[in-house]
Amino acid sequence: DIVLTQSPGTLSLSPGERATLSCRASQSVSSSYLAWYQQKPGQAPRLLIYGASSRATGIPDRFSGSGSGTDFTLTISRLEPEDFAVYYCLQYGNSRFSFGPGTEVDVK
Amino acid sequence: EVQLVESGGGLIQPGGSLRLSCAASGFTVSTNFMSWVRQAPGRGLEWVSVIFSAGSTYYADSVKGRFTISRDNSKNTLYLQMNSLRAEDTAVYYCARGTTVGRYYDYWGQGTLVTVSS
Numbered sequence: 001d002i003v004l005t006q007s008p009g010t011l012s013l014s015p016g017e018r019a020t021l022s023c024r025a026s027q028s029v030s031s032s033y034l035a036w037y038q039q040k041p042g043q044a045p046r047l048l049i050y051g052a053s054s055r056a057t058g059i060p061d062r063f064s065g066s067g068s069g070t071d072f073t074l075t076i077s078r079l080e081p082e083d084f085a086v087y088y089c090l091q092y093g094n095s096r097f098s099f100g101p102g103t104e105v106d107v108k
Numbered sequence: 109e110v111q112l113v114e115s116g117g118g119l120i121q122p123g124g125s126l127r128l129s130c131a132a133s134g135f136t137v138s139t140n141f142m143s144w145v146r147q148a149p150g151r152g153l154e155w156v157s158v159i160f161s162a163g164s165t166y167y168a169d170s171v172k173g174r175f176t177i178s179r180d181n182s183k184n185t186l187y188l189q190m191n192s193l194r195a196e197d198t199a200v201y202y203c204a205r206g207t208t209v210g211r212y213y214d215y216w217g218q219g220t221l222v223t224v225s226s
Contacts, residue, residue: 035212044216092211
C-alpha cells in the first residue's frame with residue numbers, strides 16, 4: 001500500500017505569509033490521483049486541489065498545487081485568516097485510497 | 109444540490125455491530141464511486157472503504173473482514189455494516205462521494221459518531 005507522509009506536522013505563520021506544505025509518497029503516484037483537502041474543527045473536509053494541480057470549484061487562486069511522482073506541494077500564496085486549518089493529501093492507487101497524516105497551519 | 113446525510117452512529121459495546129447509512133440526494137449513488145472515511149477523536153482522516161459504480165468493493169486492512177460496504181440503488185443510500193467492533197473503531201464516520209472523472213472526493217456528509225466502549 002502507498003503511504004503518504006506530510007511535512008511539516010505544524011506550520012506556524014502569520015496572515016499574509018506564504019505557506020508551503022509537502023506530501024511525499026512511499027511509491028510513485030499518478031498526478032491524476034493526488035488531491036488536497038482542508039479541514040476546520042467540527043467540519044467535514046473540503047476539496048481544494050485535484051489532479052495534483054487543478055483547483056476545485058470556488059477555491060481562491062491563492063491556493064496552488066504542484067508536483068509529480070512521489071513529491072507534491074500545496075502552496076498558499078498569502079494566508080488569509082480563514083486559511084488556518086489542517087490540510088490533508090489523498091492518493092489513489094491499486095484500488096485503494098490513503099490520506100496523509102495532515103499539516104496544521106496555525107497562527108504564529 | 110448534492111447532499112449526503114449520515115445516520116446510525118451511537119454508543120456500542122466492544123464486539124457489537126452497527127450499520128451506518130448515508131442518504132444521498134442530488135445524484136445517483138450507483139453512478140459515482142462512494143466511500144466511508146473515518147476520523148478518530150483528535151486524529152487525522154483514515155480511508156475505510158470504497159464501492160465503485162460497477163459494484164466492486166475494497167477495504168482498509170484495519171477493517172477488512174469486519175466491515176462491509178454496500179448500497180441500495182432504490183433508496184439511493186450507502187451503507188457500512190460494522191461487526192466485531194473494537195475501541196479503536198471509535199471515530200466520526202464520513203460518507204464521501206467520488207467523482208465520475210477522477211479518483212477523489214468532491215462532496216462529504218457531516219459525519220456520524222461511533223463510540224465503542226463498555
